[in-house]
Each structure stands twice: as C-alpha cells, then as structure tokens.
Amino acid sequence: MSIFDFFKRRAEPIATPAEKERMRINSMVLAKAMETTNPSLKRVDLVPYEPPAGVVPAAKLKSVMAMDSTPYDYLNLTGFSGGFPGYPYLADLSQRAEYRKMVSRLAEEMTRKWIEIKTVGDDDKSEKVAQLNDALKRYKVRELFRQAAEDDGYFGRGQIYIEVTAPRGTIASDDPAELASPLFLAKEKIAKGSLVALRKVEAVWTYPGVYQSTNPLKADYYKPQEWFVMGQSVHHSRMLMFVSREVPDMLKAAYNFGGLSLSQIAEPYVNNWLRTRNSVGDLVHSFSLSILKTNMQSTLSGAADPSLFLRADLFNQVRDNRGLMMVDKDSEEIDQINTPLSGVNELQAQAQEQMASVSSIPLVVLLGITPSGLNASSDGEIRVFYDYVKGQQESIYQDNLKKVLDIIQLSEFGEIDPDITFEFVPLYEMSKKELSEIRKADADTDAVYIDHGVLGPEDVRERLASDPDSPYHALELSDDFDADEEPEKDAPDDPAGSS
Numbered sequence: 001m002s003i004f005d006f007f008k009r010r011a012e013p014i015a016t017p018a019e020k021e022r023m024r025i026n027s028m029v030l031a032k033a034m035e036t037t038n039p040s041l042k043r044v045d046l047v048p049y050e051p052p053a054g055v056v057p058a059a060k061l062k063s064v065m066a067m068d069s070t071p072y073d074y075l076n077l078t079g080f081s082g083g084f085p086g087y088p089y090l091a092d093l094s095q096r097a098e099y100r101k102m103v104s105r106l107a108e109e110m111t112r113k114w115i116e117i118k119t120v121g122d123d124d125k126s127e128k129v130a131q132l133n134d135a136l137k138r139y140k141v142r143e144l145f146r147q148a149a150e151d152d153g154y155f156g157r158g159q160i161y162i163e164v165t166a167p168r169g170t171i172a173s174d175d176p177a178e179l180a181s182p183l184f185l186a187k188e189k190i191a192k193g194s195l196v197a198l199r200k201v202e203a204v205w206t207y208p209g210v211y212q213s214t215n216p217l218k219a220d221y222y223k224p225q226e227w228f229v230m231g232q233s234v235h236h237s238r239m240l241m242f243v244s245r246e247v248p249d250m251l252k253a254a255y256n257f258g259g260l261s262l263s264q265i266a267e268p269y270v271n272n273w274l275r276t277r278n279s280v281g282d283l284v285h286s287f288s289l290s291i292l293k294t295n296m297q298s299t300l301s302g303a304a305d306p307s308l309f310l311r312a313d314l315f316n317q318v319r320d321n322r323g324l325m326m327v328d329k330d331s332e333e334i335d336q337i338n339t340p341l342s343g344v345n346e347l348q349a350q351a352q353e354q355m356a357s358v359s360s361i362p363l364v365v366l367l368g369i370t371p372s373g374l375n376a377s378s379d380g381e382i383r384v385f386y387d388y389v390k391g392q393q394e395s396i397y398q399d400n401l402k403k404v405l406d407i408i409q410l411s412e413f414g415e416i417d418p419d420i421t422f423e424f425v426p427l428y429e430m431s432k433k434e435l436s437e438i439r440k441a442d443a444d445t446d447a448v449y450i451d452h453g454v455l456g457p458e459d460v461r462e463r464l465a466s467d468p469d470s471p472y473h474a475l476e477l478s479d480d481f482d483a484d485e486e487p488e489k490d491a492p493d494d495p496a497g498s499s
Contacts, residue, residue: 045076046083049256051207056228060209064228068253069213075250084255085264087155087204093263094154098270102359103153103262105366109389111146113425115401120419128413128420135408139198145397147200148242152396157203157258158242159227160400161234162407163196171196176232183237185406187414195411198404201239205230208257222249224257240400244392262359269355276351280344290315293333360388386427393424435469 048068056064093099117132119125136142148158165171166178167189173179183189208224215221227234245259246252292315298305318325327334356366362381363369370378401422409416430438449455464472 046070046072046080046251046254048072049084049254051228051256052204054230055205055207057231060228064207064209067211067213070250070253072254084251087202090155090261090263091204093267096270098273098355099154099263099266101366102266102361103150105361106153106262106359106389106392107146107149109365109385109427110149110393110397111142113427114142115422116425117405117420117422120421123419125417125420128417131412132405132408132420135412139195139408141198141401141404144198144200145401148240149244149396151200151202152242152244152259153262155203155258156243156245156255156261156264159201159203159206160240160242161199161201161229162238162240163199164190164407164411165194165196167191172238173232179238180226180233180235182235185403185410185416187410190407190410192414193411195407201229203256203258206239206256209233211257213253216249222252222257240403242396242400244396266355266358269358273351273355276348280348283344290334292327294328295331361385383428389427390424397424439470 048065048070050065094103117129119129144160148160151158161173162183163171163173164183166175170178207228209226209228211222211224212218212220213222223236225236227236227239243259245262245265247255247259292312294308294311296308315325325334352367352369353363356363359366362378362385364378365382365385405420405422406416409420446455446460450457450460464470
C-alpha cells in the first residue's frame, strides 16, 4: 500500500432504513433512570467475635481469643446462611418500634404477676415470707429480671451481677481477688447482711475468659468459668445468665456465648412488613398513573436531551387532583391508568400477622388488634400465649430466682430455709362469672359429701376460711361449732315475776 492510499478518505458504510430507525438510548439518560434501583441484600459471613477495647485486658486478649476453635472458613465455604450481626447493629434495631414492642411486651408479661413465696410444713413462717418479699422489692429483683429478659430479646443474652461484701469486709467489685473467686452459697461466704445489690450488665461489656472447647464429654464443655467485665476477671458464679434461644456449640464463640436475639429472628418478618407497608402507602399515594405522550425522537435516537426530564419534572409539579395540566395539542397527549386497590388491606394484614407470629405474641396482645367476624374471640390465643410465657419463666427464670432467693436468705437470716419455695403467679385471671360458677359447683359437691357423711360442716367451714380466693377467707373459726345444734333462744319473761 502506497502513502497516497493512506490519506485517501474511506467510504462510510451506507445505513439501511431499518438501521436508521433503530433506537439509541444515551448513556446519561440510562444512568438517570437507574438512580432509584433497589440495593441488593448483603450476606453476612460468620466471623470471630471481637470484644470492644477494654473489655478484655490487652495482655490476655490474644490468649483468650486463641481458645476459639470454631472452623469459620469451613462453615462459610459450606454455604452458611449468616453470622452474628454484632451488638451495635442489634442496638440500632432496638430503636425501631416493631422490635421494641415485641421484646418489651414479652418481658413485661414474664414479670407482670411475678412470684408468690410459699412454705412447706405446718410451721408458721409468715414473718420470714414478709421479710423476703420486702427484700425482693428492696433489691429490685423484679425490675432487674425484666431488664435481663429485654437484653435477651435485644442482644441474645442477659446478665445480672451479684454484688456482695467479702468476708474480709471489702466490696467484691473493688477486690480483684474476691471477684475471681467462686461465690459459694454458704454462710461462711455470704454472711448476714453481706448482699449489697444486684446489677444488670449488657452483653457488649462482657467476654468469656476460660472455657473448655476440646472435650465434649466434660461438664464444662463450652461453659465459661470466668467472665471479663471491662478488664476485670469475674467468676461465673457471680453472674446470672439469661439465654432463652441458645445456639449450637460451634456458634457460641461467634455469638459471644449468647443466643439468638428475638430481633435477629424477627428481622426478615419486620423487613417484609415495612416493605409491604411502604408499598401500600406508595400505591395509595400514586394509584393513578398518568402517561404523557410527548416527542421523544431526539432521546430515542441517541442524543442527550435534558429537556425530556425537565418536561417530566414540570408535569409532576403541577400534577394534582385540583390542578390544571396544559399540554401541547399537536405533539402531546395524556392517558390515565388507575390501579385497583382491592385486596391490598389483606396483604398488609397478612404481613403484620406474620410479624406477630414469629414472636409468639397474639395480635390482640402485641398490637391491640381484635379478631373480626361473628362471635370472634381471642381468649384461646391469649391462653396459649400465657402458657408460652410460663414456659419461658420456668426456662430462664427458675434457676436464677432460686439462687437469688438463697442469697437473700443468707443475707437476711444467715441460713437457707429448705421449706421456703416460690411459684409463678398464673397470668390468666378468671372473670367474676367464672369464679361464681366454680364456687357454685364446689358448694354442690360439699353438700353431697356432707349428706353422705364423707365430710362434716366444720371441714367445709375450715376450707372456706383458709382459701385465699374465697369470699369467706379469714373467717373466725370456733372449736364448739355444731351445724346441727339449734341456736339457744332467750327465755321469755315470767309474767308472775314481773307483777
């Protein structure tokens, strides 16, 4: 090829009519249209939990973290669905009304009726019972247990620290040697008057110290024997643990030896509810779709035409049910499409019900929504919910309450009375009509027993007087009471003596 051929102008290819009519979208216009794309969901890998600075002493951090033998890489490679979101993220979720309503409502129900201290045997221990009730109020045990249940719902773990005076007279939180020693339930360790306070500690400020993760046959397998609380080593017997939804052993280290929080479990359902609620709101706000038919020749031919979006902005600004829309009669037209709204309320209600179902709280309790329909009632759902609450009380409260009562007895009496126990007060309350029907049935049964000589009237009288739910409670009993004996009448005045 000669140098003259290089400078020759090459002939442009001739475009066919079909190619000339082909659409060409400018990249600027495409970028403008893609500004409102939805963000994709991000998968959370399972990673080792790292406590905030200061929780674990810097000199011990490396050795403490080395005890974590969880195969994180293996779990993530096998398609593990997600890991611990972290306490800052869970704390952020606790600010939303949906999560707070679930967690706080369940915690309130678990402590609403609280407990009743009872005694076994015939000895009168009413003074001890009254003193224990006063101590429970003084140490705010009920309030602290409610807060621990809330921490369990928000973060997956609640903890209460037991503050006592050491045998040598020092406060345990000021004595590192005392903090690291076991808290035995004995009068030699917990002397009379030594209980100082009970304090709630959030999970973010604690991290397990020594725990055994090599032999599943041992009793201390994945059970921390000490806790680091802002640099201080605390024996596990001084910390009450509240975990209602434990995770498998291989995940305990990643979850800071806590469990699944109610917020983490409910998050997909709450997100679905929020998305549905916002979508319904957007649908109602813009159920009427307007179509503006205008000249888009330059835009579809590949040119950057900013006037198109300016025209759209002008259209949206004056668009209103009471507004006046003006269009070019030669090059523009307007069509309107209305979206049907039937069935939208059912979709929104279903999303709300799913959010309530994951928390095991009925809608009437969680949101105050009563069932609709003829003879509709929530009594069955409420009773099932109360059974669930009772199971939660016995699961995460029973052992901790027993330990607190034993410590209070040592501090108040100097000993633990084995005849003193407690029961959770039932949450369900019968109506006056139901109570009257029960009393009527009991009275009919007592009458049959008395007629057949199985019981005597004094037995029934004594039962009524000793029943705290009876209207005749504390009725004064008489040893010489006889139902068959006629009451003695006053003798009539002697007419002769009166003369």
